[in-house]
Amino acid sequence: MEWESFRRSDNVEDRRAEGPTSGGGFGGGQLGLGAVIVLGLVGWALGIDPRLLIGGAEMVNSARHQYTQSETRPPHAGAPSDQMGQFVAAVLAQTEDVWSDVLPQQKGVAYTKPRLVLYSGSTRSGCGGAQASMGPFYCPNDQKVYLDTAFFRDMQKRLGGGGDFAYAYVIAHEIGHHVQNLLGILPKVQAAQQRASSQAQANAYSVRLELMADCLAGVWAANADRKFQTLQPGDIQEAISTAQAIGDDRLQESSRGYAVPDSFTHGSAAQRTQWLNTGLRSGQIDSCNTFAQ
Known part of the structure; x- marks a missing residue:
């Protein structure tokens, strides 16, 4: 993935110096x-x-x-100076540039830029404590993405994924949740989860929400490539390999030896790959309606 020439977003809040x-x-x-x-x-x-x-x-x-x-020790605001911080700021800037065009054009909704918090170990969020073990996540209460970049090392060492575009896909997935929030989808799904008659039903809502974020990451990538020519040979396979590696079935099978579909919260490897590819092929938000399936 070619990212070095892109502008850096100032919407990065670097808390890594704070420590846990x-x-x-x-x-x-x-x-x-x-x-x-x-x-x-x-x-x-x-x-x-x-x-x-x-x-x-x-x-x-x-x-x-x-x-x-x-x-x-105030958090550093703006693009960090280290290579990983620069990469994150460049990817965030690209999501800003793409969604600022695509969301109004396709859905008539203005795009407000979220902040991305880099931290190490643990930090505070509008949704409670953030721990590295939770992985990257989006908090709708403060409209921020929280990322401990140690997750990228885990992707390489434990999950079999990795590479610049794979890391960008992870960030774009969380930005996808922000897009869902702006569209009013996220609060509706959260309300439906609270009314769910069982944990399995609540999990099913979560899976559809996460698969839609995968698809929106694909929509971002497709439009970013048209706008900036970002993709290089092998990039798509990197993202697909990562989507497969973090499928619920793969993670459960590696940890316990078997998978329990009713407990899935993000979707299987096949589902995550399918919806990422859907967004990549179409570049259209409307193609990502996982709730209509």
Whole structure:
């Protein structure tokens, strides 16, 4: 995939320098056991209630922690300078340029640009805590895509996928959920899932939603190639290999030795390949109506 000459999006929020966020338990203001013991001894020696010393120290520690989080390490806004950050910013920019044309032309809906958050390990999102183990995801509450790029390494090492266009497909899939949100599809499906009579039915809604995002990733790729001539020999196969590798049946069979279709949430390898190809061939949003199947 040729991406180096493309502009970079400024809608990248780089939180990788923050490292993993606290997972609860001890807050930013609480003291370690050693500090509590020392302050207790000091209070006993000076005839001061140790609770006053400990409470005051925790207040100071809490203020320092909050200052550190909000002032000394703000998230970097704009295109990062490292190669992976540059790649992500270039792909995001291309989704912006394509969907800003395609969505109004095909559906009469204006495209609002989402932000993409790069993080390492864990971070906060409008949908709750984000963990690397969750994989990339889109949060409709804050209209941001969350991505720990370690997922790309996992694609290569554990899932048998990889390559620039395969990584771009993953990003485009999450942007596909943003398009669903702008079209009003995402909230309707989420409401239907809440009304579902069983978990299997709720999962079936999820599968259709994810397959539609695969198809929309294909729509993006088709229109990006027409607009920018991005695709190179082997790119499509990279994306198809990745779609197959992250099919629910492949993942379940590799982890437990068998697949349980009722528990699928993203679709089988064959389904994901089918819908990605549908979008690639047509370049049309209307071809992606997985709910009509």
